[in-house]
Amino acid sequence: MLLSVIIPAYNCEKTIIRAIRSTEVYLDDQVEVIVVNNGSTDKTELLIKQEARKNSRIVYAESKKGASNARNKGIKIARAKWITFLDADDRLLNPNNKLEELLVSAKEDLIVGNYIVNKSEIDLYSMTKSKNNCISIIKQMLENPTKYMTVWGKFYKINLIRKGNLRFSENLAYSEDSEFLIRYVLLCKKIRFIKENIYNYTLSENSTVRKYNPQMIHEYEKAILQVKKDLNEYPEFENSFKFFVLMQFNLMMVHHFFVKSNNKTSKLKQLCKKDYIRNALEAISLKNILTPRLLPLVFCKYHLYLCAATIYKLRVIQNNKKIR
Incomplete structure (x- = not known):
């Protein structure tokens, strides 16, 4: 076979x-x-x-x-x-x-x-x-x-x-x-x-990654920390892992966190202060994230959380239009 x-x-x-x-x-x-x-x-x-x-x-x-x-x-x-x-x-x-x-x-x-x-x-x-x-x-x-x-x-x-x-x-x-x-x-x-x-x-509104889950942040953190553990013996991937953290963070925001958008800006600020995200934001240079796709990360890096939140909310709206 x-x-x-x-x-x-x-x-x-x-x-x-x-x-x-x-x-x-x-x-x-x-x-x-x-x-x-x-x-x-x-x-x-x-x-x-x-x-x-x-x-x-x-x-x-x-x-x-x-x-x-x-x-x-x-x-x-x-x-x-x-x-x-x-x-x-x-x-x-x-x-x-x-x-x-x-x-x-x-x-x-x-x-x-x-x-x-x-x-x-x-x-x-x-x-x-x-x-x-x-x-x-x-x-x-x-x-x-x-x-x-x-x-x-x-x-x-x-x-x-x-x-x-x-x-x-x-x-x-x-x-x-x-x-x-x-x-x-x-x-x-x-x-x-x-x-x-x-x-x-098939892009579907029923996809797991498009459903709001109040435990989502905790579950993503578990996955990120597990990948970090998997890479512990491979220092050559340390910088790339920082990118991985931030890309997962972007995914969390657009597909989960801002799906229900009440009072999310203050919670976004709290999340950015978590060690694994703060370290990744500090380590990544501006030139590496200065693109339209990663613009919210630029705002998060420089503590402009309202700007970041606004973009994330707009992207949620755009994603919803794609799957209708």
């Missing part, structure tokens, strides 16, 4: 069949699809089992609630040389039917493709400055986690995952995929970027 596709499935009756069929499991006997139902209360279980009866390479499994639990179950039972992760409302793409040829011949430990968000292409191939240097790649991943540090859109060697005893942290509610990816790439000797789009991500 060449490829195991692992799909966590939770209350996804409207999209799960599309996701399964996007893997081309019906067309390629080298593909198996492991669909892990993690606590669904709709017709998800029924639909997966109906599909599995049509093809022995569609595997139905169950886990406790949570994407990490589901992915870990998939890793445990995967039979193929390579694995990839697919969310239930997204689609796997096979440009020019070249995926099988690519995976058969690949000598690398990780293969990273371009992907599509709604109708926009994210061209990681062109964005990546040095494609043959793992240290440079990891730095760029840390400094731009929203583009690079998704667990999907990549192919992993199952032997390397098992050799490193890697699993998704079941203690993390946010950024668990980024944390897993960091530990994986630290084990890689070779990473390959390809020009083709291999994943179609």
